[in-house]
Amino acid sequence: MDIYFAGSIRGGRDDAALYADLIDALERHGTVLTEHVGTADVEEREEAVDLSDREIHDQDLEWLRRADVVVAEVTTPSLGVGYEVGRAVAWEKPVCCLYRPDSAHDLSAMIRGNAAVDVLEYQTPSGVESELEAFLESHH
Numbered sequence: 001m002d003i004y005f006a007g008s009i010r011g012g013r014d015d016a017a018l019y020a021d022l023i024d025a026l027e028r029h030g031t032v033l034t035e036h037v038g039t040a041d042v043e044e045r046e047e048a049v050d051l052s053d054r055e056i057h058d059q060d061l062e063w064l065r066r067a068d069v070v071v072a073e074v075t076t077p078s079l080g081v082g083y084e085v086g087r088a089v090a091w092e093k094p095v096c097c098l099y100r101p102d103s104a105h106d107l108s109a110m111i112r113g114n115a116a117v118d119v120l121e122y123q124t125p126s127g128v129e130s131e132l133e134a135f136l137e138s139h140h
């Protein structure tokens with residue numbers, strides 16, 4: 001199963017370590033196409049290989065199109081993540097959004113109000129693992 005993991009990059013990297021833990025958990029169930037989202041120095045690495053914004057966008061959309069499911073961590077608001085979720089919904093991909101309600105950011109109605117998106121509220125990656133597994137299994 002190919003999994004597209006979405007998490008904030010230019011929207012802010014406060015949750016980067018958490019993304020890495022979620023990606024580790026997801027990798028037990030399939031191939032995460034976007035492992036770089038959990039890499040601490042993702043932007044430096046992309047700069048080092050001279051990736052333009054156009055190349056980042058086109059490559060990510062190719063991975064998104066190929067993915068069987070999309071899992072997005074949406075606690076730190078990100079334009080890119082919101083855009084990816086919207087495209088995934090339009091392509092009728094199964095989408096699961098993970099949100100930590102104890103954060104300072106309220107979840108957008110465009111996500112919580114979207115009947116095509118499964119929103120899982122959680123505190124820690126280990127605490128949400130069984131629900132995440134159930135989501136993946138139901139779309140296997």
Ligand SMILES: O=c1[nH]c(=O)n([C@H]2C[C@H](O)[C@@H](COP(=O)(O)O)O2)cc1CO
Nearest residue numbers: 006007008009010011056078079080081
């Ligand atoms: O350098 C990048 N690499 C990359 O893969 N992305 C994609 C994957 C993430 O799920 C999402 C993050 O968007 P944003 O940078 O607007 O927070 O966009 C986004 C950027 C920077 O916008």
